Amino acid sequence: MKAALSAVVLSLSLCLGAIADAQAVTSQYRVAHVRYQGSDMVLVIVNPSFFYGSGNDQQRWFTAIQQCVRSVKLGGQTLAVTNDNGRFRFYGPNGWHNFLRTIDMSWVNARVNKTMTCNF
Secondary structure (H helix, E strand, O other), X not given: OHHHHHHHHHHHHHHHHHHHHHHOOEEEEEEEEEEEOOEEEEEEEOOHHHHHOXXXXXXXXXXXXXXXXXXXXXXXXXXXXEEEOOEEEEEOOHHHHXXXXXXXXXXXXXXXXXXXXXXX
């Protein structure tokens, strides 16, 4: 009985692990890692769908991107940016919004110098 129970527990563990792996998502991002006016920035180009989620969804996704930026050892403030039907959109700390309003996707694209792979 004990051996049978152990086998069931092991099978269940393997199934749950396979489900977790199946739900893992790998995403690749283009990144502009720049120093501008004395500040290091990591501008991560995200899919426009980032901005269609709720505020909580955006915060969770942004936090995951920040963790990925740290895991690949990029220094500086993480900022999410995109071109949404010709409109430059951004997400990041409020203290960076004034700067972000002065740039556009052309500025970002001209400075893309890395790609980053994240596993979520």
